[in-house]
Amino acid sequence: MTAATRLLRGVPPEYRDRMMEMAHEVAFDQDTRIFEEDGTADRFWVLRSGAVTLDLNVPGRRPVTVETLGPGDLLGWSWMFPPYQWDFGAEALSPVRAYEFDGADVRAACDADPALGYALTRVVAEILAHRLEAARTRLFNL
Template sequence: MTPHPGGAPGGSVLAALTAEQHGKLMTLARDVALPAGTRIFEEGEKADRFWIIRSGTVALDIHMPGRGRAVVETIGAGSLLGWSWLCPPRQWHLAAETREPFRAWEFDAVAVHDLCAEDTALGLSLVTAVAETIGERLRATRTRLLDLYGPPGPQGSGAAP
């Protein structure tokens, strides 16, 4: 799978904010760097942070019982990594692993929740942008899993289903 370009899903998170909102959110950002091959989080673990990727790529995968891990999407610079922090039970729905050296802004979920409670307009903008990312990720996951494990299409007929 190819990573999303900077203007793709997740990249819209910061772009969805006004300059003032962007500035407020960025006061909470922490610059992080991880080497290739680092497991960032695992399915089911507590989701207490999120990242906006500055460089590198991250594979999002899901555990398939009896089959191991299946990569459902690869994301890159400008993308939001992690949305499970937003809604209870605040556990990761997927797992993530760096594919290349990774740089990102990391945000503590509690601090962002507090900021959104103080500035409800920022909160609405952020939640709307994250919801768009959730929709994109769910569609990508569904498509990838159908590609990997769905029934084969008609063979030899040449006709579209």
């Protein structure tokens, strides 16, 4: 499986193929703001190349980078859970190519096929658990 579809490695092939049918390719120039914290989360991306920083607004300071994502990584999970608002901001650290998915379309596909919904939810949950552990380790090292 290519790095660009690593997100779906835990999804059975028939669901992976269905997901990729919903994807379209996009590109972001370096320094492009992809989304803003608290904005409407209506899509997500699987990075094919480049790097994206996730940042958090801190009152009285510049946004703080909390993580850098690269090829194969999921960018955006807030599309999956109400109120569908971004928890972080995101900016292209370098030129980025990605597969983009419409959140409402993917949620509708998951509602129509609960097995797809379960498989995708499980993969996203594993990614979130990994990122939480990584954040915990970074905080511990401070």
